[in-house]
Amino acid sequence: MKTITIEGQLRSEFGKKATRQIRSEEKVPCVIYGGAETVNFSAPAKEFKNLVYTADFQLAEIKLDGKVYRCVLKDLQFDVVTDELSHVDFLELVEDKLVTVTLPIKLVGSSVGVKAGGKLVSKLKALKVKTLPKNLVENIEVNIDNLELNENIRVEDVKVEGIEITNSPRIPIASVVMTRQLRQEEATAEKESKKK
Template structure:
């Protein structure tokens, strides 16, 4: 799994004045929680680009002096006017402690319904899951080869060992719908059949 390394410095000063000073130096205040201790640090804003501005699920390795923390991005805040990153929360990965994360969906295979002239409609981009850190994956592959015309693949159809999907089971992930052209072809075929 892809891991982004972020090098930061521990924070010793807190409050609005200290936070403003950090942001004026183009640094982002951050926190790591979920492990043995809560760690407050700051890092240059450019070091977050590969982690924040992507749809991919990635791990973050936070290096603070001699210590290193394996984390996942949990939350981020942006300035409402400038859209600049203003704060980042990380959840430390602890070997025997389950984490709740959102993993992107990757549709694989060619649907039977698409081969028959239908159009594939992706209804979800990601799934909420609960898993141990060792079971986390970059994305959840959903095989759509058996997806027929006017059919759906739902959350309940996806099973991954070691990962519990927490979304509602009846929500559709993808479906194949009839295209306008296919409907017109079927309607004209029905008219021709009635004439005979």
Template sequence: MKTITIEGQIRTEFGKAATRQLRSEEKVPAVIYGGAQEVNFSAPAAAFKSVVYTPDFTVIDVQVGGKSHKCVLKDLQFDKVTDSLAHVDFLELVEDKKVVVTLPIKFVGTPAGVKAGGKLVTKIKSLKVKLYPKDLRENIEVDISALELNGNVRVEDVKAENVEIMNSPRIPIASVTLTRQLKQEEAAAPKAEAAKAPAAAAPAAKK
């Protein structure tokens, strides 16, 4: 599991003036929920880049006030005018408490339908799951090797040990569709067969 470390400082002042001061120093206010107590801190904006601007799921080790907090990203807020990062919420991982996170989907295998000339279309790229911290992983693997032409893999088809998937079971995750070339070939096939068929014998002329 990929872990990113962020070193911060405990916040002792709050309000708009204190927040403006932090931003003038290129720092971002943040909070950690879910543990024994709420922790308010700030850290340089650059420290959050590897957490915010990545498609990967990561565990964040927030080191603040002489303590280490294992967390996951919960929420992000951006400035409406400048689009810069304005606030970050983390959820602290507690060993015996389940956590809800969003994990990327990793497709495994080449679909049978793609080998037959079809095109793989992905519908969603991640799943919302509930699990204990010890069961956290970088992604959820979905085997699509048996996916046929015009077939679908749905949420209900995903098997992941010790993971409760919270998305609706019938939502499609991926499908294999006909390519334009394959459609043209299928459309041309009946015409080609008809052309090969022997012409019907002409009726005998009446005497």
């Protein structure tokens, strides 16, 4: 799994004045939760680019004063005026502690419904899951080979070992819908058979 390394400095001063000072130095105030202790730090804004502005699920390796924290991105805040990153929350990965994250869905295979002339419609981009850190994956692969025309693959159809999916089971992930051209062809074929 892809890991982004972020080097930062521990924070000793807090409050609006200290936070403003950090932001004026083009750094982002951050917090790491979930481990033995809560860690406050700051890091240069440019270090977050590959972690924040991507649809990929990635781990963050945060280096602070010789100590390394393995984390996942938990929450982001942006400035309402400038749209710059203003705060980041991380969740530290602890081996025997369940973690809740959002993993992107990757549709794999080629649907029989699409081969028959239908159109694939992706309805859900990611799944919310609960798992141990060792089971984390970059994405959840959903095979669409058997997806027929006018059918759906739902959350309940996805099974991944060691990962509990917390989305509602009836939500559709992908479906194959009939295209206008296919409907017209069927209507024309029906008219032809009535004429005979």
